[in-house]
Amino acid sequence: MTAVLSIHRSGPLMSVQDDGRYGFRARGVSTSGAMDRDAHAIANALVGNDPGAAAIEFALMGGTFTTDRDVLVAVTGGRCAVDIAAKAVPTWESYLLKAGETLTIGPLRGAVWGYLAISGGITIPEVLGSRSTHLRTALGGLDGRVLSSGDILPLGETGELKPRMLGTPYLRGNAPIAVIPGPQDDYFEESAWKTFLRQPYRTTTSRDRMAMVLDGPALSAFKGHDIVSDATVVGSIQVPGSGKPIVLTADSQTTGGYPKIATVASFELARLAQLPAGRDFMFRKISADVAEELAIHAKDRLSAVIFGLTEK
Incomplete structure (x- = not known):
C-alpha cells in the first residue's frame, strides 16, 4: 500500500516541484521547477532522495502535514519555526516524522521560497518528464494547481531513515x-x-x-x-x-x-x-x-x- 502525505493547512503558492521540465521551451513549455534549486536539492539530499526529486515548495508560509508511515523530513530555503509533534527542530537538517505525528512549518524569515522534502519523494505522475507544477497552464503537479488543505500526495519507497545535517556551511553573500x-x-x-x-x-x-x-x-x-x-x-x-x-x-x-x-x-x-x-x-x-x-x-x-x- 502506497504511503501518503496529508496536507492539513497550506501556505500561499504551495506546489509540487522537482528540478524542472527540460527540452520543451521551443514548443512553448516553461521549465518550471524549484525557484531555489540549491535549497530544493539540499532538502532532498538531507532525507536521502535524489537531489532532483519532487518536493513541496511554498512561498512565505509553510503549513501543517502528517504521514501514515515513518519518514524523514527536511525544511530548507530560509529560517522558520518547524515543529514535529509540538517539539521545535531546526531548518536545514532532517528529522524523523513518525506516522500520525504533526509537522508544522511557520513563516519564513529573510527568504521567500521554502522547501519541504520527504524521504521517498512525492510520486505523482510525471508530465513531459517532470512532476513540477506550472500553475498558469495547469500542467503537472497535482492537477496543475496549488496545494490546499485536504490534499493527499503519494510517497515513494524510502531506505534506511538516517537523519542528516550540513557538514559544510551553506552561505550566500550579498554581492551585486x-x-x-x-x-x-x-x-x-x-x-x-x-x-x-x-x-x-x-x-x-x-x-x-x-x-x-x-x-x-x-x-x-x-x-x-x-x-x-x-x-x-x-x-x-x-x-x-x-x-x-x-x-x-x-x-x-x-x-x-x-x-x-x-x-x-x-x-x-x-x-x-x-x-x-x-x-x-x-x-x-x-x-x-x-x-x-x-x-x-x-x-x-x-x-x-x-x-x-x-x-x-
Missing part, C-alpha cells in the same frame, strides 16, 4: 547580482547602462513564480520598448514601457515582446528570487565566459555541500 548583457543590450544607451549598474533596485510584492517586477530608476530604450517577440529564458530582464525591469523566473513565458537589457546569471537566480520584498540590491555586468566559469564553481560548491552531509 551578476548579469550578462543582452540580447537587446544595444537598445539602451550608455546613460541607461550607467543607471542600471550604478543605482540600486528594489524587490517588490509584484512577483510570483512567473516573474518579479523591480522598483528603482526607470530605464529608457532609445530604440523603443516593443520588439518582434523572440525567445526568452529564465533570468531574462525585460524592460517594458514603464521602464521598470521585469525579471523572468521559473514559470516564465518562452517568448516576449519587450527588449531584454540583460540576463541574470543562472547561478544568481535563486539568490535574487529569495530576496524579500523591499530589499535593495545592485547589478554587476559580467561576460558569458566568466558566467560559465562561475556557474561551474557554483555547481561544484553545491555538490560539496551535498557530499559533506553528515549523519546525526
Whole structure:
C-alpha cells in the first residue's frame, strides 16, 4: 500500500516541484521547477532522495502535514519555526516524522521560497518528464494547481531513515547580482547602462513564480520598448514601457515582446528570487565566459555541500 502525505493547512503558492521540465521551451513549455534549486536539492539530499526529486515548495508560509508511515523530513530555503509533534527542530537538517505525528512549518524569515522534502519523494505522475507544477497552464503537479488543505500526495519507497545535517556551511553573500548583457543590450544607451549598474533596485510584492517586477530608476530604450517577440529564458530582464525591469523566473513565458537589457546569471537566480520584498540590491555586468566559469564553481560548491552531509 502506497504511503501518503496529508496536507492539513497550506501556505500561499504551495506546489509540487522537482528540478524542472527540460527540452520543451521551443514548443512553448516553461521549465518550471524549484525557484531555489540549491535549497530544493539540499532538502532532498538531507532525507536521502535524489537531489532532483519532487518536493513541496511554498512561498512565505509553510503549513501543517502528517504521514501514515515513518519518514524523514527536511525544511530548507530560509529560517522558520518547524515543529514535529509540538517539539521545535531546526531548518536545514532532517528529522524523523513518525506516522500520525504533526509537522508544522511557520513563516519564513529573510527568504521567500521554502522547501519541504520527504524521504521517498512525492510520486505523482510525471508530465513531459517532470512532476513540477506550472500553475498558469495547469500542467503537472497535482492537477496543475496549488496545494490546499485536504490534499493527499503519494510517497515513494524510502531506505534506511538516517537523519542528516550540513557538514559544510551553506552561505550566500550579498554581492551585486551578476548579469550578462543582452540580447537587446544595444537598445539602451550608455546613460541607461550607467543607471542600471550604478543605482540600486528594489524587490517588490509584484512577483510570483512567473516573474518579479523591480522598483528603482526607470530605464529608457532609445530604440523603443516593443520588439518582434523572440525567445526568452529564465533570468531574462525585460524592460517594458514603464521602464521598470521585469525579471523572468521559473514559470516564465518562452517568448516576449519587450527588449531584454540583460540576463541574470543562472547561478544568481535563486539568490535574487529569495530576496524579500523591499530589499535593495545592485547589478554587476559580467561576460558569458566568466558566467560559465562561475556557474561551474557554483555547481561544484553545491555538490560539496551535498557530499559533506553528515549523519546525526
